[in-house]
Amino acid sequence: MNSPTRPRATGRVTLADVAHAAGVSPMTVSRALRRERAVAPELIVRVDAAIRALGYVPDPAARALATGHSAHVAVLIPLLSNALFVDLLEALQLRLRKAGYQTLIGVTHYDLKEEEQLLKEQLAHRPAGLVVTGFDRSESARQLISRSEIPCVHVMENSDAQDVFSVGLSQTDAGAALTRHLLERGRRRIAFVGAQLDPRVLKRLAGWRRALQCQGLHDPGLEYLDPAPSSQALGSSMFERVVAQDPSVDAIFFCNDDLAQGALFAAARLRVDVPRQIAIAGFNDLTGSDLTLPPLTTVRTPRSEMGSAAAEMLIALMRKEKVEERQLDLGYELVVRQST
Numbered sequence: 001m002n003s004p005t006r007p008r009a010t011g012r013v014t015l016a017d018v019a020h021a022a023g024v025s026p027m028t029v030s031r032a033l034r035r036e037r038a039v040a041p042e043l044i045v046r047v048d049a050a051i052r053a054l055g056y057v058p059d060p061a062a063r064a065l066a067t068g069h070s071a072h073v074a075v076l077i078p079l080l081s082n083a084l085f086v087d088l089l090e091a092l093q094l095r096l097r098k099a100g101y102q103t104l105i106g107v108t109h110y111d112l113k114e115e116e117q118l119l120k121e122q123l124a125h126r127p128a129g130l131v132v133t134g135f136d137r138s139e140s141a142r143q144l145i146s147r148s149e150i151p152c153v154h155v156m157e158n159s160d161a162q163d164v165f166s167v168g169l170s171q172t173d174a175g176a177a178l179t180r181h182l183l184e185r186g187r188r189r190i191a192f193v194g195a196q197l198d199p200r201v202l203k204r205l206a207g208w209r210r211a212l213q214c215q216g217l218h219d220p221g222l223e224y225l226d227p228a229p230s231s232q233a234l235g236s237s238m239f240e241r242v243v244a245q246d247p248s249v250d251a252i253f254f255c256n257d258d259l260a261q262g263a264l265f266a267a268a269r270l271r272v273d274v275p276r277q278i279a280i281a282g283f284n285d286l287t288g289s290d291l292t293l294p295p296l297t298t299v300r301t302p303r304s305e306m307g308s309a310a311a312e313m314l315i316a317l318m319r320k321e322k323v324e325e326r327q328l329d330l331g332y333e334l335v336v337r338q339s340t
Contacts, residue, residue, distance in 0.1 A: 175207025
């Protein structure tokens with residue numbers, strides 16, 4: 001490696017300075033920064049040493065100008081206040097950073113118009129890649145993604161479309177599995193409580209319906225749906241509503257763990273014995289669900305694994321490598337605890 005020298009004029013270290021110090025071409029430095037597999041490990045070591053010696057900081061504007069793409073990946077998620085998306089985002093960002101990409105996060109608040117506007121803003125900067133949540137979006141948003149020709153991976157759900165790349169699970173199958181568990185425990189009047197009512201919640205509802213219809217036990221009157229954001233407070237009030245309106249209910253499938261956690265608080269306050277009088281189950285296995293009284297039965301979803309797998313898929317697409325499996329189903333795990 002050549003002896004590192006500071007640039008003559010502005011004092012700003014350039015890519016060419018790093019290339020000279022490492023004894024490689026500027027193109028090799030760019031590829032090493034992106035951790036492309038074609039770059040030999042020893043060259044990456046030399047480039048990294050030159051970067052440290054010179055204090056080089058990549059210029060994202062220059063890279064975008066030279067390549068037509070920036071070094072960032074645009075990621076659109078519904079909420080940052082939901083641990084479900086935070087877990088996924090942390091794993092996604094960690095893997096992308098190791099590959100030389102930065103994440104630029106946009107929060108849609110489950111609003112199709114807001115997502116469409118965020119897409120327009122993000123795509124104007126020509127990101128290297130794009131990650132979006134699910135498939136529920138406006139036709140204009142779908143066209144924006146398609147016409148941009150920027151590699152895109154969908155998370156949380158899968159699709160049968162041949163031109164789509166996705167990492168998720170079957171929300172419908174998971175909803176049906178949890179409902180079958182309640183049936184196997186001898187429950188027959190199983191209510192479904194849903195909040196937010198985004199597409200994933202509605203697919204869990206579809207799974208609940210399917211499992212009950214197979215046994216001839218489906219009752220539309222046991223669907224309690226509220227478009228308000230999911231929360232423990234809402235779960236508490238919904239539990240009170242269900243037991244007041246229909247004392248025959250012997251189990252409740254809450255679409256999210258925070259609702260179910262709130263229901264357990266309400267049950268304790270009302271001195272309703274869980275699970276002897278009524279079983280309570282949630283979904284997603286959020287923090288604290290194993291610590292409730294009684295511990296909550298739920299469905300564990302692989303959020304961190306989903307983030308890592310989506311990042312790997314997107315990195316391959318951005319590097320124009322072949323992706324063997326376009327729709328990756330990571331499955332789910334039924335976690336049976338004492339609440340059922």
